[in-house]
Amino acid sequence: MRGPVTITGFADEIAADGGEQIDGLLAAGVRHVEVRALGGTNVLDLSDDETAAFRRRLEDAGIAVSSVGSPIGKTPIRSDLEAHFARFRIALRRADQLGCRFVRVFSFRHEGEEAEQVRGEVLGQMRRMTDAAAEAGITLVLENESRIYGDVPERCADLIESVGSPHLRGLVDPANFVTCGCDPLQAWERLADHVVWFHIKDKVAASDRVVPAGHGDGEVEAILGDALDRGFSGFLSIEPHLRANDPDFGGTGAERFAIATAALRRVLDRLGAREA
Numbered sequence: 001m002r003g004p005v006t007i008t009g010f011a012d013e014i015a016a017d018g019g020e021q022i023d024g025l026l027a028a029g030v031r032h033v034e035v036r037a038l039g040g041t042n043v044l045d046l047s048d049d050e051t052a053a054f055r056r057r058l059e060d061a062g063i064a065v066s067s068v069g070s071p072i073g074k075t076p077i078r079s080d081l082e083a084h085f086a087r088f089r090i091a092l093r094r095a096d097q098l099g100c101r102f103v104r105v106f107s108f109r110h111e112g113e114e115a116e117q118v119r120g121e122v123l124g125q126m127r128r129m130t131d132a133a134a135e136a137g138i139t140l141v142l143e144n145e146s147r148i149y150g151d152v153p154e155r156c157a158d159l160i161e162s163v164g165s166p167h168l169r170g171l172v173d174p175a176n177f178v179t180c181g182c183d184p185l186q187a188w189e190r191l192a193d194h195v196v197w198f199h200i201k202d203k204v205a206a207s208d209r210v211v212p213a214g215h216g217d218g219e220v221e222a223i224l225g226d227a228l229d230r231g232f233s234g235f236l237s238i239e240p241h242l243r244a245n246d247p248d249f250g251g252t253g254a255e256r257f258a259i260a261t262a263a264l265r266r267v268l269d270r271l272g273a274r275e276a
Helices: 017-025 048-060 081-098 113-138 153-163 176-181 184-194 222-231 254-272
Strands: 002-009 032-035 062-067 102-105 139-143 167-172 195-200 202-204 207-209 234-240 273-275
Touching: 002 062, 002 222, 002 254, 017 032, 017 048, 017 254, 032 234, 048 062, 062 081, 081 102, 081 113, 113 139, 113 153, 113 167, 139 153, 139 195, 139 222, 153 167, 153 184, 153 202, 167 184, 176 184, 176 195, 184 195, 184 222, 195 222, 222 254, 234 254, 254 273
Parallel strands: 002 032, 002 234, 002 273, 032 062, 062 102, 102 139, 139 167, 167 195, 195 234
Antiparallel strands: 202 207
16 A cells, blocks of 8 residues: 555635534545635634634544645735735744644736746745745645746746755645646656645646546546655645536535545545555
């Protein structure tokens, strides 16, 4: 058996309500959560008391927090970066308050400019955030989000390699490679040495339809198989993004989360991987 791997996920896709999030995680057999929003409020906009209360509810249910699914870096690089950095510090504090050591980040939008024109500014911000994360004992995981600076593997890898810190690592979402028109296997090969985290969803290129793992063109099984061969043993985060009215994978938030989780487990079974 390979692994072990740990399944986590975005419970705000189950429901807005914290209790329903917990119920949906337990029903799917998932004991970790990537906290992004609660009650329709982004995790960074919760009060300290609300954050502490949610952590207690999770602990009472036997659920641990894997990371803070922050929106940091999903903003124009030509914006108030001092205000954004202050918001980033809240993300670091939330990780501490929730008892986790990872924060998801992005690499800034470059609206109206070519990506190459803003590389210096983006790299400067990534270095600044990584230095602050290192001081806090937090690892940032950089997602290959579409329509931002690091939407293609070359620029994601460039940022991680240029910063050169163990506190900035890679996060791969195979569906986002499809969105950007990248070859998923080639993209993975470029980033493989840097990746410690996966967001699990898939996409059909021809229709732009988001589907569970193994049902699209994201090469999820091949990528995970190679990651396991390389010794990967980390978090796989369910991010369903399935539509409620999808004829094959629709339903309530809890049902869609369960469908996405079951699809990932089928992939892991075929790969001979075990869960932690």
